[in-house]
Amino acid sequence: MPTTQAFGTTSATAPVASLTIERRDPRPHDVQIEILYCGICHSDLHTARGEWPGTVYPCVPGHEIVGRITAVGDHVKKFKVGDIAGVGCLVDSCRECDNCKEGLEQFCSQGGTFTYNSADKISGGHTFGGYSKSIVVPEDFALHISDKLPLDAVAPLLCAGITTYSPLRHWKVGKGTRVGVLGLGGLGHMGVKLAVAMGAEVTMLSHSPSKEQDAKRLGAHRFVLTSDAEQVKTVSGYFDFILDTVSAEHDYNFYLGLLRVNGVMVCVGVPPQPITVPALNLIFGRKSVAGSLIGGLPETQEMLDFCAEHNIVSDIELIKPDQINEAYERMLKGDVRYRFVIDFKSE
Amino acid sequence: MPTTQAFGTTSATAPVASLTIERRDPRPHDVQIEILYCGICHSDLHTARGEWPGTVYPCVPGHEIVGRITAVGDHVKKFKVGDIAGVGCLVDSCRECDNCKEGLEQFCSQGGTFTYNSADKISGGHTFGGYSKSIVVPEDFALHISDKLPLDAVAPLLCAGITTYSPLRHWKVGKGTRVGVLGLGGLGHMGVKLAVAMGAEVTMLSHSPSKEQDAKRLGAHRFVLTSDAEQVKTVSGYFDFILDTVSAEHDYNFYLGLLRVNGVMVCVGVPPQPITVPALNLIFGRKSVAGSLIGGLPETQEMLDFCAEHNIVSDIELIKPDQINEAYERMLKGDVRYRFVIDFKSE
Numbered sequence: 001m002p003t004t005q006a007f008g009t010t011s012a013t014a015p016v017a018s019l020t021i022e023r024r025d026p027r028p029h030d031v032q033i034e035i036l037y038c039g040i041c042h043s044d045l046h047t048a049r050g051e052w053p054g055t056v057y058p059c060v061p062g063h064e065i066v067g068r069i070t071a072v073g074d075h076v077k078k079f080k081v082g083d084i085a086g087v088g089c090l091v092d093s094c095r096e097c098d099n100c101k102e103g104l105e106q107f108c109s110q111g112g113t114f115t116y117n118s119a120d121k122i123s124g125g126h127t128f129g130g131y132s133k134s135i136v137v138p139e140d141f142a143l144h145i146s147d148k149l150p151l152d153a154v155a156p157l158l159c160a161g162i163t164t165y166s167p168l169r170h171w172k173v174g175k176g177t178r179v180g181v182l183g184l185g186g187l188g189h190m191g192v193k194l195a196v197a198m199g200a201e202v203t204m205l206s207h208s209p210s211k212e213q214d215a216k217r218l219g220a221h222r223f224v225l226t227s228d229a230e231q232v233k234t235v236s237g238y239f240d241f242i243l244d245t246v247s248a249e250h251d252y253n254f255y256l257g258l259l260r261v262n263g264v265m266v267c268v269g270v271p272p273q274p275i276t277v278p279a280l281n282l283i284f285g286r287k288s289v290a291g292s293l294i295g296g297l298p299e300t301q302e303m304l305d306f307c308a309e310h311n312i313v314s315d316i317e318l319i320k321p322d323q324i325n326e327a328y329e330r331m332l333k334g335d336v337r338y339r340f341v342i343d344f345k346s347e
Numbered sequence: 348m349p350t351t352q353a354f355g356t357t358s359a360t361a362p363v364a365s366l367t368i369e370r371r372d373p374r375p376h377d378v379q380i381e382i383l384y385c386g387i388c389h390s391d392l393h394t395a396r397g398e399w400p401g402t403v404y405p406c407v408p409g410h411e412i413v414g415r416i417t418a419v420g421d422h423v424k425k426f427k428v429g430d431i432a433g434v435g436c437l438v439d440s441c442r443e444c445d446n447c448k449e450g451l452e453q454f455c456s457q458g459g460t461f462t463y464n465s466a467d468k469i470s471g472g473h474t475f476g477g478y479s480k481s482i483v484v485p486e487d488f489a490l491h492i493s494d495k496l497p498l499d500a501v502a503p504l505l506c507a508g509i510t511t512y513s514p515l516r517h518w519k520v521g522k523g524t525r526v527g528v529l530g531l532g533g534l535g536h537m538g539v540k541l542a543v544a545m546g547a548e549v550t551m552l553s554h555s556p557s558k559e560q561d562a563k564r565l566g567a568h569r570f571v572l573t574s575d576a577e578q579v580k581t582v583s584g585y586f587d588f589i590l591d592t593v594s595a596e597h598d599y600n601f602y603l604g605l606l607r608v609n610g611v612m613v614c615v616g617v618p619p620q621p622i623t624v625p626a627l628n629l630i631f632g633r634k635s636v637a638g639s640l641i642g643g644l645p646e647t648q649e650m651l652d653f654c655a656e657h658n659i660v661s662d663i664e665l666i667k668p669d670q671i672n673e674a675y676e677r678m679l680k681g682d683v684r685y686r687f688v689i690d691f692k693s694e
Contacts, residue, residue, distance in 0.1 A: 099608055107608045107632060109584070170633065237456070261446055261454045264635070267626045274625045279614045282622075282638025285454060286517065288611070289636050291629025 001025070001123070006132035007321050007342075008060035012050030016131070016324040019058055023136050024123045031079050031139050032071035033087065038130035039064030039156035039314070040340040042186065042247065045328050047117050055117055062130025063089040063115040064158040064341075066151050069142075076139045084151065086143040086304065087135060088158035089294050091115050091127060095140070103298035131324065133344060143301050146308035153313035156186065156339040157304060159294065160314060164191040164243060165303040166295035167266040168198060173241055175199035180235070180242040180258060181220070184211045187245035187268055189315055189338040192218045194303075195243070197310040203235065205242070205255070214337065218315075226254070237285075239263055249273045252289060256281045264288045316341045348372070348470070353479035354668050354689075355407035359397030363478070363671040366405055370483050371470045378426050378486050379418035380434065385477035386411030386503035386661070387687040389533065389594065392675050394464050402464055409477025410436040410462040411505040411688075413498045416489075423486045431498065433490040433651065434482060435505035436641050438462050438474060442487070450645035478671065480691060490648050493655030500660035503533065503686040504651060506641065507661060511538040511590060512650040513642035514613040515545060520588055522546035527582070527589040527605060528567070531558045534592035534615055536662060536685040539565045541650075542590070544657040550582065552589070552602070561684065565662075573601070584632070586610055596620045599636065603628045611635045663688045 001022035008019050026032045044061030046052045065087040069079045079085055092113035093105040100108050113121060116129030128135075145154055164187055173179055177200040181191040184206055195202045196219035203222040204215035212223040224231045237260050244255065247269040255265055256277060263285065267275070275289060282288065295303065307313065315338045319327050327340040348369035355366050373379045391408030393399045412434040416426045426432055439460035440452040447455050460468060463476030475482075492501055511534055520526055524547040528538040531553055542549045543566035550569040551562035559570040571578045584607050591602065594616040602612055603624060610632065614622070622636060629635065642650065654660065662685045666674050674687040 104608060167633075261451060267629060270626045270630065274623045275629070276621045276623045278621045279617045279638055282614060282636065283617065283640045284638070286514075286639050287637065289629065290634065291626055291631070292633050293630045 004134045006060045009048045021128045026073045028073040028075040030073045033067040034070045035067040037066045037152045037155040038062040038342045056126045060128035064155045065130035066155045084145045091137045103296040105296045156314035160186045160190045162295040162300045167292035178240045180239040183245040186339045191243045261285045266290045314339045351481045353407045356395045368475045373420040375420040375422040377420045380414040381417045382414040384413045384499045384502040385409040385689045403473045407475035411502045412477035413502045431492045438484045450643040452643045503661035507533045507537045509642040509647045514639035525586045527586040530592040533686045538590045608632045613637045661686045
């Protein structure tokens with residue numbers, strides 16, 4: 001198979017470094033993409049460093065990919081050479097199960113093929129992600145990207161964007177919905193922008209006073225400092241929907257108390273500790289705690305189109321491939337507003 | 348104030364015994380009801396014995412009340428003397444807050460007045476429930492009861508019926524919905540009957556093989572013995588909706604695994620231990636854990652009408668007031684199929 005340059009880790013303790021990986025030649029329904037930009041998601045770091053079970057090395061992370069089509073298979077209909085395309089967290093699925101047929105490929109009952117560190121059912125071995133110069137995917141797993149938006153800042157929409165867009169849509173957030181966004185990071189800042197664009201009344205919930213100015217700049221109508229009991233009192237029983245993007249330990253009961261009757265709290269962050277809530281905290285007020293995982297291909301395209309229409313991209317800091325290790329360290333300190341994006345054009 | 352005979356406890360350790368309590372004369376919008384039957388809910392036992400915080404003595408439990416109107420206030424429009432009426436878990440609420448206006452009086456933001464052991468904003472003191480010969484309530488908190496159904500077996504609909512009906516309706520259970528009912532007791536047996544009548548495909552989930560025959564008699568299409576791994580495998584990722592009526596400790600994660608994508612598990616039982624679920628168990632499959640509390644007045648009437656239309660009542664064992672203590676002991680052993688109802692006519 002042809003090879004390409006990539007950036008990844010060879011063990012849990014190795015730094016991200018240049019590697020050579022194989023990429024198949026495009027099959028009849030595949031597209032080959034020259035990667036221009038790839039966002040850095042916190043999952044990349046967890047996987048590269050073996051912090052989650054199951055990392056297979058060498059590990060090439062990256063699932064927020066924007067690039068240009070450089071070759072197409074004979075039967076490809078949706079893309080032509082030169083088109084700009086995106087790839088998110090999925091590069092394949094069975095396409096036959098009920099979930100795939102409903103466009104919920106992220107819940108493929110055969111197990112979808114994730115963009116990296118997933119068994120590669122086509123080429124064998126495991127998948128390599130977007131920290132690389134090129135990628136080959138089935139055209140059905142490539143997404144159209146509007147040329148109206150800056151491509152580097154589009155990249156994080158492929159994971160952070162769809163992860164927050166999908167639950168907002170699924171739970172019908174819209175005009176008049178009182179939305180609380182918990183946590184202002186890569187996911188949270190997209191949650192604020194998207195919920196505002198959907199017409200919701202958006203409150204940023206944060207324990208960090210330093211986030212207030214930025215939250216409002218991003219469009220939040222209100223900021224509540226969760227360590228200030230007086231401020232918290234003003235939103236007791238207030239929200240229809242809380243988007244919880246926090247991956248650190250936190251008390252879900254505190255936030256359930258901010259939901260009104262029929263309120264829903266949706267978790268997209270994965271803390272190491274389980275959610276622990278007395279049943280009565282759900283029973284009084286008919287409240288729900290739910291989870292949401294990225295989004296299927298049709299909804300990811302819908303999200304990209306929505307962002308193009310509403311001029312929404314991620315707030316990013318552009319880096320070169322040799323800065324990935326440094327970026328990881330800064331992410332661990334929360335020192336990024338709000339997403340690093342690797343610029344492969346600069347190589 | 349006039350007095351009436353009641354049955355209740357004078358302390359956490361006292362048996363249920365005959366007491367004399369006061370009942371106000373009907374005000375212009377009140378109805379006075381001669382109580383014919385009152386179901387025994389597990390909450391009665393917890394409250395009477397001070398097992399939940401906040402019991403005020405003397406404690407007269409009972410919130411599954413069916414009786415006959417014996418007097419009406421001058422402005423009462425909905426009832427006349429001689430009508431059969433029901434009273435459930437609520438006897439008053441503010442009627443002005445958003446929740447009351449939406450018919451969700453159980454979530455009254457001022458705090459609704461529960462039928463027993465609640466501050467009585469009208470007469471002072473605390474409310475006394477249906478273990479008594481009569482009760483006086485605002486007409487808006489009395490319910491019409493069809494004469495098509497046996498009145499003794501209707502009584503448990505006022506709590507067990509609405510507690511299971513409301514979540515089935517709220518989450519739109521209907522034709523084709525795959526419903527699992529967890530626990531076959533006072534609540535569970537109503538859950539089965541109601542979900543079947545709504546057109547759902549209903550599976551009883553129980554760890555007790557002895558429940559199979561009864562579950563099917565009640566209408567369940569299927570019985571899954573949750574201690575049998577082979578049987579459980581057949582319903583992995585299967586249900587759209589699980590109605591969890593269990594009040595004993597149990598592992599919510601086990602049941603989340605039986606939900607399909609977008610599945611919802613609704614808790615109406617209150618175990619002493621909190622619900623403990625890793626966020627990933629909700630995230631994979633976009634699943635929800637929710638709670639539900641009885642139902643508002645309009646929905647309780649809707650449920651009673653639905654039961655009349657579908658000929659649904661509770662399976663009961665009729666007892667006399669002097670058998671309440673014995674009934675409590677038998678309830679603790681699970682020795683009732685499925686609800687004790689006190690017959691006050693027999694006195």
